[in-house]
Amino acid sequence: MAILSKIRERSMFLILVIGLALFAFVLDPSTISDFFSASKVNEIGEVNGEAISRQEFAEALEAYKAQTGNSMSEMQAAKAVWNNLIRQKIYKKQLEEAGITVGDADILNALYETPVVQNDARFQTSGIFDKNKLKEHLATIKEENGQEWAAWQKYMASIKSNIEKTTYDNLVAAGLGASLKEGESRYLSENTKVSGKYVYVPYTTIADSLVTLKKSDVQNYINKHQEAFQVEASRDINFVKFNIEPTTEDEEVIKANIAKLIEDSVVNNTPVKGLKNTTDYSEFLEENDSDVRLDDSYKFKIQVPQVIAEEVFNGKEGDVFGPYKDAGFFKLSKITEVKQLPDSAKASHILIPFVGSASADATVVQTEEEAKKTADSLLAVVKADKSKFADLAKEMSSDQGSAEKGGFYDWFAYNRMVPSFRDFVFEGKEGNMGVVKTQFGLHVIKIDGQKNFQPVVKLATFGRKIEASEETENTVFQNAETFALELANGKAFEEAVKEKNLSSLPAVGLKALDESVPGLGNERQVITWAFDKEVNEGDFKRFDIEGGYVVAVLTSKTAKGLMPVDKATASVRPILTNERKAKMIEDKISGSTLDEIAKSVNQTVRVATDVNLQSPTISGVGFEPKVVGAMINAKENEVVKNVVGDKGVFTFVIEKKGLPTALPNYDTYRKRIVAERQNKTFQMYEAVKKASDIEDNMSSFYGIQ
Numbered sequence: 001m002a003i004l005s006k007i008r009e010r011s012m013f014l015i016l017v018i019g020l021a022l023f024a025f026v027l028d029p030s031t032i033s034d035f036f037s038a039s040k041v042n043e044i045g046e047v048n049g050e051a052i053s054r055q056e057f058a059e060a061l062e063a064y065k066a067q068t069g070n071s072m073s074e075m076q077a078a079k080a081v082w083n084n085l086i087r088q089k090i091y092k093k094q095l096e097e098a099g100i101t102v103g104d105a106d107i108l109n110a111l112y113e114t115p116v117v118q119n120d121a122r123f124q125t126s127g128i129f130d131k132n133k134l135k136e137h138l139a140t141i142k143e144e145n146g147q148e149w150a151a152w153q154k155y156m157a158s159i160k161s162n163i164e165k166t167t168y169d170n171l172v173a174a175g176l177g178a179s180l181k182e183g184e185s186r187y188l189s190e191n192t193k194v195s196g197k198y199v200y201v202p203y204t205t206i207a208d209s210l211v212t213l214k215k216s217d218v219q220n221y222i223n224k225h226q227e228a229f230q231v232e233a234s235r236d237i238n239f240v241k242f243n244i245e246p247t248t249e250d251e252e253v254i255k256a257n258i259a260k261l262i263e264d265s266v267v268n269n270t271p272v273k274g275l276k277n278t279t280d281y282s283e284f285l286e287e288n289d290s291d292v293r294l295d296d297s298y299k300f301k302i303q304v305p306q307v308i309a310e311e312v313f314n315g316k317e318g319d320v321f322g323p324y325k326d327a328g329f330f331k332l333s334k335i336t337e338v339k340q341l342p343d344s345a346k347a348s349h350i351l352i353p354f355v356g357s358a359s360a361d362a363t364v365v366q367t368e369e370e371a372k373k374t375a376d377s378l379l380a381v382v383k384a385d386k387s388k389f390a391d392l393a394k395e396m397s398s399d400q401g402s403a404e405k406g407g408f409y410d411w412f413a414y415n416r417m418v419p420s421f422r423d424f425v426f427e428g429k430e431g432n433m434g435v436v437k438t439q440f441g442l443h444v445i446k447i448d449g450q451k452n453f454q455p456v457v458k459l460a461t462f463g464r465k466i467e468a469s470e471e472t473e474n475t476v477f478q479n480a481e482t483f484a485l486e487l488a489n490g491k492a493f494e495e496a497v498k499e500k501n502l503s504s505l506p507a508v509g510l511k512a513l514d515e516s517v518p519g520l521g522n523e524r525q526v527i528t529w530a531f532d533k534e535v536n537e538g539d540f541k542r543f544d545i546e547g548g549y550v551v552a553v554l555t556s557k558t559a560k561g562l563m564p565v566d567k568a569t570a571s572v573r574p575i576l577t578n579e580r581k582a583k584m585i586e587d588k589i590s591g592s593t594l595d596e597i598a599k600s601v602n603q604t605v606r607v608a609t610d611v612n613l614q615s616p617t618i619s620g621v622g623f624e625p626k627v628v629g630a631m632i633n634a635k636e637n638e639v640v641k642n643v644v645g646d647k648g649v650f651t652f653v654i655e656k657k658g659l660p661t662a663l664p665n666y667d668t669y670r671k672r673i674v675a676e677r678q679n680k681t682f683q684m685y686e687a688v689k690k691a692s693d694i695e696d697n698m699s700s701f702y703g704i705q
Helices: 002-009 011-027 030-035 054-065 074-098 106-113 130-146 146-174 180-191 216-223 248-259 279-286 306-312 369-384 386-396 419-427 468-487 493-499 524-530 565-588 594-600 625-633 665-680 683-691 698-702
Strands: 042-049 049-052 194-201 234-243 265-267 270-272 320-326 327-354 409-415 433-438 443-465 502-510 540-545 548-558 605-611 639-644 648-658 694-696
Touching: 002 049, 042 074, 042 698, 049 054, 049 074, 054 698, 074 146, 074 683, 074 698, 106 130, 106 146, 130 146, 146 683, 180 665, 194 594, 194 625, 216 565, 234 468, 234 493, 234 524, 248 320, 248 327, 248 443, 265 320, 279 443, 306 320, 306 327, 306 565, 327 369, 327 419, 369 386, 369 433, 369 443, 386 665, 409 443, 409 605, 419 433, 468 493, 468 540, 468 548, 493 502, 502 524, 524 548, 594 605, 594 639, 594 648, 594 665, 605 625, 625 639, 625 648
Parallel strands: none
Antiparallel strands: 042 049, 042 694, 194 605, 194 648, 234 502, 234 548, 265 270, 320 327, 327 409, 327 443, 433 443, 540 548, 639 648
16 A cells, blocks of 8 residues: 555656656657666666676675675675776776786686695696696586586686786886985985974964854865865764663563572473482473573683682582572572592693594595594504604694694693593593594593692583563563654654653764664664665654664765765864964064064974974974974074964074985985885875776665665
């Protein structure tokens, strides 16, 4: 019904559109196909007239996700892919204009040099990379395996893209040299030092209230500096969160329910053991739907929840503790075992991998049974002669990190190693040797030392997550609905917030491809709504979010282009204020000497010693590069007035200019300039990108027009 209503509402608009199309058709029949052409619909951008289609973007996005193992979020991946596509098309155009083509031979040669290809056993003869085998493989899959060939094509396309980038960067860099004269100039500017006296009038000497700025002043500044105030389309919202959180009553109910699990009970005329009397702890946790799993490791006192630690280590086997609150759960814990263990140990091992183990590489061919025989044989040898352990570890162990040290691991804590390795070392005795299986393979282990023996316990712990009840969830939902209803009835957002004693939060400057809303987290749905072209300032909506609800109102829409005055005022006001203050200070300055000038502005004459451009700071003032630059270039013993700096207005006299000792050759400085220029490939690309004609409608791929 809602869809039909919208169609009816817009019927006149549709009639007008169709009428215009038919009129165009009468004048020129070819225009009807142009009018309803879907080509633009399938494009999401252009770079210098070359379109980027939805399909091209979608395929590149899927390939990128696969390449990165989906380690990035959707929007992060989308932005990376979009920038890559723009870069590829910009470099392609630049190379075409330079008359340079990256051909198949270039791609193949780069492919031959790729380590992953050279080290692939399929393309080797007697362990040496064989180009012909690679060519044969590519020819075969091109005919017989379309899916693998497509993957290779994508890989080679990425190689081509990298070659294009490198080629262009190298071409530009080759033309970025520097002369010895430039090297000399750099040397002089960096090492010239000046000393003199100055009068400094800080902007703070004039009250902000004495400076009047109008909206038109800010607008004029924006118009004069348009490049600095270009912005993407953005949205501002205010929102109220209604969090679903357990109440005190909810917690008490959970606590009471798990307290019933301590003692035996009868359920449906069947006796059921409680935690105190059960001996099958895995079954107990499973049957009672515990939200924590059984942990069968020993616990030192510091590892036990501190709320019960003291009681536990004064208790005995069979004692039950709780219910107690820990890390968002109510828990019951029972001591199942008490023991003395060292808190640190050292050991040596020889790791023997087998097919399927985590440490096995392509060279491992022995089965687990074969590896067990090898490990048992090694154990027999080292038991007969412990002195052979280190040499055998260096020769036989696949754990390269420890093999170099004869298989030795210096002092490590209880939880450092995987469980079966840990249990053997900490529960055995110093000097014991044995074979242990882990996910990495079979270990021949020798316990080299143990220290700091102390009591440890094993705990069987039942846990129930502290969550809001259904009744609480319903109450929170009703609160959110009631608040949204008041807005629907015309009440102002902030008025409704105040009446209900709620807290609202702003989210300013949301971009079309943002994923996270400050204060809400990853809530893409809110951003998509805010950018819907039918949503206007003042519109609101209730959203279901993780852990509750949010009611958001759109407070501002900023179009792509020049930043609006109200958004720019915060950054422009200090600039214009200081400009006005500088003029007011200049009007106050009078006199021909520093003493006279200082007196006219009620300041003192200060001393500047060994000021230089390498560190453009003035003692007592701070960082003032523009003023220091003026000092370096000033003539000696001349009064230089009204130099506007970052913190105030300066007048100075340079009394001494210390030029550095002339060098026989300035090639070192010349080379530095060349290196700096040639290392600015990113800035080069950004300059070309800025000069390119780029149409960015990538957000339309995600339904935002």
